[in-house]
Amino acid sequence: MIERLLGLWHSAGERYDLALGLALGVTLAVVLLHLLALGVTRRFGPRRSRGNRAATALVLAVLLACLALAATALAGSARAAAAPGSGLRGVLLFAHVGVGAAFLVGLALLAVLRSAASRPGRARDRFGPLAKVTFWLVLVTGACTGATMLLATFPWFGAEDLERLLDLHRRSGLALAVAALLHAHGLLLGRLGPRPDADLARSARRADTAAP
């Protein structure tokens, strides 16, 4: 099994649809299991503050861009697996490149706007530990994915080096997709728990009724 998975990782170029699909599927399953476990045990943490709407919209946009990039990559590689010689081409490639550029701009803005709030060990944190860790993962893998794409547009590398760059692009993109999914999960967790002010009001009511 491990050998197969390692083989899949090595042959990410040929079976990228499997590698990406498997990675996203497993991550999604873990996320759902986690949510289910939290729901059953009702151990959601307190709800965190939403922050400003523009920042939230930006995060959503970046995450949606990640989703679109993963979807186009998945569709392209599935097409390649079904019909050798095809792949991420035509409209799919155009969409992938276009969204990729927008994603890089969004990532840069996100890095500027959210990095301070995502630093570990700060009092009155707006984000939980999962959201924080995956934020930095998104930044690193996003930068790596973008850099491998950008470098390939310069006449510096030959065909074989470009293949290696493309491989790196695929793998870092795969890691980015997983990190983005987990980051979305981390942010969602921060919106699921009870509101802190509502808890205070509830405990105050309890105290009132308990008083003689």
Added chain:
Amino acid sequence: MMRGGALTAVVALALLAPRGAAQDATAEQNYKVAGGRSTWPHRIDVYGPDGRAIDPGDPGARPYSPAQTCKKCHDLKAIQHGWHFAAAEVAPPGRSGEPFVWTDPRTATQLPLSYRDWPGTFRPETVGLDPVAFAGLFGRHLPGGLAGYAGGDPQTDRRRIVGELEIDCMACHDGARRWSHERWAEQIALQNFAFAPTAAYGLARIDGRSSALPDDLDPSTPEGAAQLPAAHWDPRAFDVDGKVFFDVVRVPPAAACYACHSVRDVAAVDAGPFAEPIAADPRWVHDGDVHLRAGMSCSDCHRNGLEHHTVRGFDGEEHPSGRDVHTLSCRGCHLDETDGHGEVLARGGRLGAPKAVHRGLPPLHLQTISCTACHAGERPGAWPRRVQTSLAHGLGLASQTRTDADAPRIVEPVLARDADGVIRPHRAFWPTFWARETTAGLVPIPLDEATRTLRRALRVRKDLAAELGALAPDEQRAKLAAALGALGGDAGAAVLITGGRLWRAVDGGLAGEPHELAQARSWALGHDVRPARDAVGVGGCADCHAADATFVHHRSVALGLVPDADPPVVLGVDAMGLDADLVAAWERSFAGRGAFKWIAGGSLLLVTLVLLVHVAVGFDAVLKALRGRRRGRGAEATR
């Protein structure tokens, strides 16, 4: 003299017939092999079709037979299935190549023929060409091997009289340029098939013409045999032992290949009514193929073993021998075969081939575009060039009547996507022929019938296209409609396929419509190869990804016999199976590629800076924490 000759023949018969028979039996099982790298000097006896050694002093000696002569030491049965000799045997038919184009000026016919069942071609026998007629038309540019080409039964058809057009090894393996293409073609035109190798190698002068002999001649009778052509041997060709020296080379020189595979430009732009034609550059301006310029020969890549299954050299070729011939293709030789991740599986670089680096060319291009698309033929222009080829126009044979306008009109390069999804440059021409619509589809009208009827209906003398061209367009259309009326009958309505359309006679005029058989017949071209610095793309992405890039935005126009104010135009985008809107979108995006790189680069720089800052901050925090812990320990120790 006669007596001496007869005596020699009898002695030769007595001595050689049994020995020849014995050699036949053993030679096929146990050939003599020299084994060295040098070519064995071929000073050998020559044999006639009956297996008897030829005595140049014998006036009745039959012509020399390459088959009988060469099979003493070479496995002819293996050789005769080679690509050049056995087109009719090939199954599956393989990648489409240049068809034989049956060109007849009296009917303006330009009909693509092939024994290989290539799309849009007709098998010669279906259009009334028997093996002898086929060889008479096209044998001039074949190295023999008619049986493999045309099938049939040589015992019953006209080959009883004209003989077999045998494989002539010297057509390709002559190292002394003694083999005469001119004489070969001349003897074939006279239907002296059996005498063609003898005449071509200059062993004898041939008197007589088999084409003048009646079909019912019986060559087995003395009277019949007396009417056959005769060979008058050149005694100087034979040495003191009665042997002939053949200057055989193992690897044919490029000149031998060019005898049948030459192409010449006749117009730099051929756009019909859409642009003024531009004459082709003179020959001295052309550089030729970069490989030959580097000292190579065609056979260095297009190799074969004894079976003569010459490597065609395209990607994905499966050789009948089962051997991997990938490294004999452009890609296999100039690129290492990788696993798709940059890891090398098989190295190219044969014969010192430089490695193609293709800096900045996304790997996707190498998967969907053939090497030849950017490197072979002339650089694509807005309109294709017009060329002539050996097979179609008889290049290589001296002619006073050949003109640049001779049919068929072949154009190149037409970049188109093949069935395997790869874009390649092609040569193409649009067929012209008269046909009948039957329940079985379109059936070409036999040329004899078309000629007779058109001569009466249109009073054609020599050249239908030229004679019609002298008339006004309306008059031309009326005449062609009348011709269709005359050709039609109970067997089906007559139609004319020409200029990319099917034409019917309608109310005294002509109406055209698209038809599959009217589409261009095309085949991928491989040469002349241009060097890297002259390839498409050397100027960057905009060589192809721009609104004025001729690689994508070239056009070719179908021209034919019918005057057509609006002839069909094939757009490069369509031929390559591209989405025009998407192409335009890419082109617009490439216009802003510089800005895209700046924005993407700037964004990445920003992300990197943020990461670095926070790594530094985190590092600082860790250091502070460590210092704080040390201070705490120090304070505790002080207490």
